[in-house]
Amino acid sequence: MSVGNDLVLVTGATGKQGGATARRLLAAGRPVRALVRDTESAGAQALAAAGAELARGDFDEPETIAATVEGAGAVFLIPPAAFGPDGWDVELEARRGEDLVAAAKAAGVRQLVFSGIASFEAEAQWGAHGKRRIEDAVRGSGLEWTILRPVRFMENYLAQGLPVDDITAGVHRHLFPADMPIQMIAVDDVAAFAELALTDPARFHGRILELAGDAHTMVAAAAMISAITGHAVTYEELPEDFAADLGGEVLNVYRMTHSGKGWHADIPALREILPTLRTFEQWLTETGAAQLKPILEG
Template sequence: MTARDDLILVTGATGKQGGATVRRLLEVGRRVRVLVRDPESAAAQELAAAGAELAVGDFDDPGSLTDVLAGVGSAFLVPPAAYGPTGWDVELEVERGTRFIEAAQAAGVEFIVFTTVASLTDDGKWGAQGKRQVEAVLRESGLHWTILRPVRFFENYLIQNFPFDGIDNGVHRHLFPADQPIQAIAVDDVAVFAQLAFDDPARFHGQILELAGDARLMPEAAAVVGAAIGQPVRYEEAPESEAEALGPEVAAVWRLAREGQHWHADIPALREIHPGLRTLEAWLAETGAARLKSLLNG
């Protein structure tokens, strides 16, 4: 293995998926470079202390991407999305993803793991359009690639000061119907699948993996969380009006769920690839319950 082959660039490293992927790769002894805009930020300094090499760059600055990708053999791609009061800026999201892929080609990168979002039957009706277009650019690029499509994260229970997800006064509110199983996954398991792909790109090239680790009714999941933290938690469905207030894509998710459209990861098949794939109980026992207790009782 050459020095280039061994060096992995991780984008989105100060976010959930990117950060988890950096930690996982460093744990298994891989060389990691991370794309950051502010190397002095607390998050960037924490990554550097863990052993990652910091590289300053920006998806909106093509010249900086050239420098960041120099000597890189593989990359973990999480292009920053743009979301505002009018919904997703699909054009900007596609520009950023395409710009990175083109820069990777020019730099001689051979393999990209691109993490997007789990699919529904009617992807065009909600916020997946930009990601699907970037997926198409990657598939047609001539590079080797793996696409990861994770569902909702267990870590979303930790969200605070947002209309949905998180726990507020013993209530977990969300868009999803109470009577239908909803898939979820631990962020650290997304990182494991990324690491497995980087370890064996020949095996994972050309694969699109819909990722989930568990599927529960939302009231059942709330009860499991409550038992783990020692506080009652109940589930509450948000009305369509609240979904509409957050934009057309959010409202589309609310309606699609009630039309029977769901994420469709094959969890048993994924567990064959990654036997340690976490259930909700496993995530809570490992880190989730302690983190929730700290947030709720702090």
């Protein structure tokens, strides 16, 4: 078993952000303990093959979480989202994060890096409250801490079978205004910021970073996908009643964006920290277009 202050416990390790962060840390030679619910899953086994130590744990079984933090010097924290038919379960999501923060502190962990959700220029009841409570726990932990707030992922274009954000028959449907630039970021760039914070805790202690790598209108993004993949994609803006059917938090996001309020990451400042921060065009050229083509051809 890997022990010592260099060991990073990565939660959400088989998810997008956790998996990308674990892989980056392992590639850099940093020991990683991956928190997983099923050590035999394909995602968990892939991490083990890459060199990660697997630790079985469940955020809803606090006694298993306490065991996973023992011997770790840092934790990359992404508690599972708690979202159901009635919207976000703020209490459950917050408790999951707060319990891990408490366990990390009790175990003598030195550093916490929490990845939550970006803030709007005017926040409202839209699903961020659970994550803000976790942020409060992180800031009040007495440990070294960094908070990452990523905006919408570029990888969302790869989603299938969702009410919004997938591309079906060459049409990308979403609730965002067609003419409003919407910020986005590549998942691996979130992982890159996490790696920076975990590598240099003193530099990033106490910092809250709103993360984005690019911004385009939904129409312009669809045109860029068309040009790079060679498959025509258009954008369809869904109406307010569609947002209302998805719940109160989604409706509030709809109304905020349609009143001109959106994410506000300082992309030039972020690029000073991470010069390799991807634009949407770069993401498409590197990996996105290749992954989109089978979807567009289906």
